[in-house]
Amino acid sequence: MPRISLTPPRTLLMRIGAWYSRRTYGKVLDPGQAYGHNPRVLLSYVRLEQRAAKWNALDAGLKHLAVMASAARINCSWCMDFGYWEGHQQGMAAEKIERVPQWREAPELFTELERLVMEYAEAMTETEPAVTDELAAALIARLGEAAFVELTAVVALENWRSRVNSAFGLTSQGFSETCQVPAKR
Template structure:
């Protein structure tokens, strides 16, 4: 159960957002409903998401794996649920996406670069970021500086999403049956 009502005031912005969300996703997204209690925050968040969606220096598959690894590390079931659905919608392998929460045990399912990207996403997600100079240097060498900056920004954005969704108490909205986040050892 969410910690915040998912029935915000029916402002013009919320009505437009609900219409778009239903048209695009088939339902109104719970994070939008939570943010809807503050129109300025909702508007700024939507603009950020729209702009981030246009970034294209980093391969879309790598970007998605980084986002999923950060969401799994934060243990955001809503993010994992939506992220699984979104990845499949974008043509990524459902079985590979399902392996992300356990990527360290399922290394054979990923390329070396994918493993580096997920390692970076997790290191960046730690409460005190644990990114090493060596990891950053290897990713810059393999991706280039523009893609590295985009990777860093996407992981930071997913940290914002996942941490807000967890704080709001949002859970799976039913986008995927494969959204389970394994318990941490």
């Protein structure tokens, strides 16, 4: 049960946001509804997300794995649900997406670079960040500095999303179910 009402005032901003959300995602996103109680925070957050969506120094698949690893570490069920759907939309293998929370137990599914990226995302997500000089150096050597900066920023952004969604008490909104293969009748 959410800790905050998901029925904010029906302002013009919220009506436009709901229309955009339905058109883009098929439903109105709960985080948007929660943020809707403070239009300034909502607008700032939306602007940040719009700008972050244009970042392109880091491979989209690596970016998605970093986001999912961070969300899994924080245990944000809303973020994991949406992340599964988002990975599916990107064409990522379902088995790979499902195994992100236990990526160390399935090394055969992930490349060495993917494992480094997820390790970094988890280390950065720790309450006291646990990023080592060696891990940062290995990633900079493999990705380059521009992509490393983007990786760091996208993990920080996911920390914001996951921590806010968890604090709001948001849970799965059913995105991952839309990716499942229907049972034969």
